[in-house]
Amino acid sequence: MGRKLVIILGPTAVGKTDYSIHAALEAGSPVISCDSRQIFKEMSIGTAVPSKAQLASVRHYFIQTNSVTQLYSAGQYETDALSLIESLFAHGHETLVMTGGSCFYIDAICNGLDDVPQGDSSLRASLMAKLSSEGVESLWPDLKRLDPETFASIELSNGQRVVRALEACIVSGKPFSSFKKGRKARRDFAIEKIGLTRPREELYSRINKRVDIMMEEGLLEEAKSLLPYREYTAMQTVGYRELFSYFDGQCSLDEAVSLIKLNTRHYAKRQMTWWRRDPSILWKTIL
């Protein structure tokens, strides 16, 4: 048999951690995490990082290795994870287990991202400033001029997308769309996707319960200690932003907790929407 990457995916709180540890032990593989938030060392309770015991049972990668103070991205993850995967295969592994719920990151590993230039932080900052003060519409003329193709194809009301496209056009002097190859990257290993799922009602009640447990475990204190970092993009994370607004006096603690549950449910729903269109996923219902 050839080299194979098994990706265990599924909505938040479905039960990926336990499942992937078992799968990894069986395959003699470490667990390669594919989670855009568990990668940050500052957060642990709110991101449901694996427990110490779980981490001790199998070698994990990309768990709490980076700082929220440093921008991380799907592109960065693609590079980092691919090189790790290559080296693990080179050291004799035949099957590797990856797990996580970050759809875009998983996609980057499976299909690759095109090589699109990134704007520097000051360019992005100025575009973002214009976005928030004058609205998306104010960015349209520039995008239309620099990249009519993208202008015609993206959701123009999505400010983040417009800024991203515009920033690529400006730094490169070429249209954002010209960087898109329109074909998937080739990987020299097989990919098998296993999707974990549960009946929606049950998933939602697991989410609600997990948030209560997080609060018991001290999420409030953790969030308070992270207040100094709140401006970093990585802190735009469910479980923290709601508590930040509680600290600001914008809502009661109960309201903040309810909002965490709600936003987590919304997140799970978006994850399912993303994966629903992927026919290559082998779904397993956990009961």
Added chain:
RNA sequence: GGUGUCGUAGCUCAGGUGGUAGAGCAAUGGACUGAAAAUCCAUGUGUCGCCGGUUCAACUCCUGCCGACACCA
């Protein structure tokens, strides 16, 4: 017991000189090429509390009843 206000979508509430109703949130569906736990888009039929009356027509006006709240006893 009396008086008053209210009773409209899962929730909070709009509305109409009488022509069977609409917002926010929730919920559901969707998008997604370096912020992705982010960001964005779409979808609103519900005995307008119940029974009767007036009317061509009542959720809207009127009688009564039930329920909630407030005040007075």
